[in-house]
Amino acid sequence: MLVLGIETSCDETAAAVVDDDGTIRSDIVLSQLEDHAPYGGVVPEIAARAHVDHLDSIIARAMTEAGVGYRDLDAVAATAGPGLIGGVMVGLMTGKAIAAASDRPFIAVNHLEGHALTVRLTHQAAFPYLLLLISGGHCQLLEVTGVGAYHRFGTTIDDAIGEAFDKTAKLLGLGFPGGPALEAAAKAGNPKAFALPRPLAGTETCDFSFSGLKTAVLHAVRGAGPLTDTVRADVAASFQAAVADVLADRVGRAMQRYAARHGDGRTLVVAGGVAANRTLGDRLATVAAAHDFALMVPPPRLCTDNAVMIAWAGLERLQLGLTDNLAAPPRARWPLDMEAAAAGAKA
């Protein structure tokens, strides 16, 4: 079974063809990094314009590399949200058009489900598992019991984790995107140089908060005098250590909760762009081992935004008969967990 996946919800224009045996037949990602870098962040209208200019040629490349024609596909899957709505619409409309013209089923994929299911492609992970989803737009802990079956343990009550990295990097003048730049700067720094808070650590919930940490970083930078490379490195290292502590605490809490509901063979899956951070990854590995959880993290290429995960989520849904009609709407907000989705539908 072959599915074409299309991803345009943020600043990567991507297309991929994936086989149900797990073979990635093609995986094309066009980054718009250079278009947005001068602005210090992703500009939605610039992103949408770039997607419509490039998407069809990216898809053509993905099909050529996969060596298949449109009639060889079993379905077409496109991200329908959540994300920047202008870009989402470009991928969604292109996907619907290809599905209609090739007379194939269409699947409107939740971008977060793409991240959530990638580990089933890369590690053949079985349900259930505990998922830590950490990216530029999200920070949540979910119990995953099946395709479309998510129960939220906790989420951020303010900024996403990647947002906190980007804002701190901006404050330190490290450029955009901030995550990788901050991680690199932190290597030379002392993680104990600045005493930063560990928001919500030790509390009963599994929620996160990063806005107070961001403010504390601002005060630390102001009080540190001239912004030398040493100060930059120390602030970066101290910030990253605080985030690692918070993640360890919150994930530890979630593991206890998860362990009370599930038996042996427990797994922690980490997905999303921030999962590529080594320091955080090492720390999560320690926490997982301490709680007797296996740790599974897809390779960095499949943690950041890509279309392989959209094609794979499409395959999983197709196999369960979960296809969508061609009136499927674009959704700027689309929570993955059933509770929040139901609350949103009522609102």
Added chain:
Amino acid sequence: MLLLALDTSLAACSVALWRDGAPIADHFVPMARGHAEALVPMVQAVCAQAGVDLAAVGAIAVTRGPGTFTGIRIGLATARGLALTIGCPVIGVSTLEVIAASALLRTDPAPILVVQDARRGEIYAQRIGATPEESTAPRLLAVADLAAAFPERPLRLVGSGALLAAERLGAGATVAAAEVLPQAAVLAGLAAARLQRHGTARFAAPPSPLYLRAPDAKLPSA
């Protein structure tokens, strides 16, 4: 040849199929939002009504703006996705040109100035002459600059900015139609004529959007 035309560039969604010099099926629904949901099912409904297979389409026409940024992209992404799969050319046509033709004013020989309100004291304008050679390209200009930019008279004004433009242009510029929505059936006719005149080779590269306005984004101050 079978030609499929789509428009989502303003406050309507429309699809038409055109064959041998006339529309064989068309749907037109005024809507301020919901184009992303309506468009592809409307394409399928029009094909079903005409009893044709979407894969049999030989060319696709689409309005490329100026219009709402999102609307333009919905039409273009769909047209380009269809064309990629079917393997046919896409003909992009100015939304203002389709508005002029949709106003059905061809019997009067006086040139048409299509003017769409662009807000912020600006207006989208395109002069449409009797032949393509006599038409200008669509442009965005300050309302205050209209009179200097279009001195010729008589002029018939068409579009949502017609009343605004009549005030600025004074005698000899008359409002012919103020609220005209583009129609895919009209777009189809314009595109079919263009295809006949130039041949398909001219349309090998797909059209891009005609925004006429830069994205709203400020560079951080140094």
